[in-house]
Amino acid sequence: MTPEPKTAVGINPVVVVTGANRGVGYGICLRFLRQLCLPAPPDAFLKSDGGAPKELPNSHWLTRVGKVTIVMACRDIDAGSRAREKLVKQFEADVVRHARARSKMGRDGMPEVDVVVRELNLGIASSVFEFLGWLRQTYPHVSHLVCNAAVAPFIGVDNTRVMAQYRNNFAKAFIAPDYLIQRTGETSQDGLGLVWQCNFFGHYMLFRGMHELFSAFAQTSGRQARVVWMSTLASMPEDYSSDDWQLLRTRQPYEGSKYQMQLVRNHFSSGDLDQFEDSRSETTQKTASHSTSEPFHLLVQPGVVATKLDPLNSSGAAAAVRSATLFLCRLFGSTNHTTDPYKGAISAVHAMLVDIPPVLSSAGDTASMYPSLKSNVKLSSKSALMRREYVAVAECSEEWSRSEMEKASGLVEHCDELYQTLLQSFSR
C-alpha cells in the first residue's frame, strides 16, 4: 500500500499545459478536468485491454484537493481565450452529467476549478522567461508541466522513400513515416535551431525555470511535481546526433526533437525506481539522484491523431483523405491510430495522475508495482475500434545504453549552459 501523503487536502495542483488551444493539448486539458467530475479519476489506473478497471478505488489524491488551476499556455492568446471558453462549457456540462455518480459514491463536492490562459511562445527565449516570471508571481507552486506544444516542419513527400518504406515495412509507414521532407536549418530570432527551440529547448527552459515552484509543491504536498514530455511513436536514436544538438543539419528535426525528450526524460529519471529493482549498471546507480524536491519525469505519446500538426494534410481534401486513412487503419486493427485528440490525450493524463509513491526509497516500492514510472518506458495512448482508449506501457526499443546516457548528459550540459547565458542576458 502506498502511504498517504502528509497533506493531501492542501495539494491544490497548478497544471501548466503548453499548446493547449487545440489538438492533443486541448484534449489533455479537457480529459484532466473530466477526471475531477468522477468519484475516482479512471485515467489514473492502467487498463491494458481498453476496458474500465473492474473496481475503481474509492479515493485518489485528486478527489481530495480543494482547488485545481489549469494554465493553458498558448502562443496565440486569442485562440487560447476561445479554447478556454469552449473548455469551461464542456467541463460544466460534464459536472452536471456526472453529479449522480459522484453522489452515489458519497462525494458531492468538487474542487474549485480555475482555467487561465497565458501567452507563451516557446520559440522566443524572452517569451519563456516572461511566462516564468508571471508564473512565479502568480502561484506558490507548480504541480505539473506538460510539454505538449510542437511544430512539424513537413513540406513534402519523398516518393522514392515512400515506395521503399511501403515495400520494406508496410505497417510502420502508417505510424512512423520516414518519407516526409522537412524544412531544415531554420533558425529562430534567438539564432537557435527553430524546431529544436519550439519543440524541445523551450520546454527545457520551462522545466529549469520552474525548479523552485516544483520544489515548493513537493514541500507543501509531500508529493513530487511531474514533467510530462510529449513524444511520438516515430522518434529513434538515429534521429539525433550529438554534434548537431540544435538539430540544424538533420533531415528529421521533428523526430530528433522528440528523441531528445526521451533522452532528457531518461537522464533525469534513470534510477528513480530501477535502483531499487536491480543493479543493472554502475552508471544507473551513479545517476540515481532521487529527491522529492525534483520533479518526476514521464514520457508519453498520443498515437496517430487527426490534428493540424502536419501542415501537409491539415485542411481541405488532404485532411479528408487523412481522416479516411486513419479510419481504415483502425478498421484493420491498428490500436496506434487513436485519431481523436481526446483519446490521444489519455497517456498524458495517466502520467499526470498515476500514483507516485511519496517516498520512493521506502521498502517494497518496486518497478514492477509501478510499471508506468519505470525509466526507459513510453506510455502510449491506444484505441481499438469500438473500444475505450487505454494506455500501454512499452519499453523504448533502444536500450538505455552507456552511449545513450552520454548523449543525454552532453545534451543536458549544452542546454544548461545555454539556459544560463540566455537568463543572464534576459536579466540585464
Ligand SMILES: NC(=O)c1ccc[n+]([C@@H]2O[C@H](COP(=O)([O-])OP(=O)(O)OC[C@H]3O[C@@H](n4cnc5c(N)ncnc54)[C@H](OP(=O)(O)O)[C@@H]3O)[C@@H](O)[C@H]2O)c1
Ligand atoms: N497528431 C499526431 O498524430 C501526433 C503524433 C505523435 C505525437 N504528437 C505530438 O502531440 C503534441 C501535440 O500535437 P498536436 O497533434 O495536437 O498538434 P497541433 O494541433 O498542431 O497543436 C500544436 C500546438 O502547439 C502549439 N505551438 C506550436 N509552436 C509553438 C510555439 N512556438 N510556442 C507555443 N506553442 C506552440 C500550437 O499553437 P498554435 O495554435 O499557435 O499554432 C498548438 O497549440 C506534439 O508534441 C506532437 O509532436 C502528435
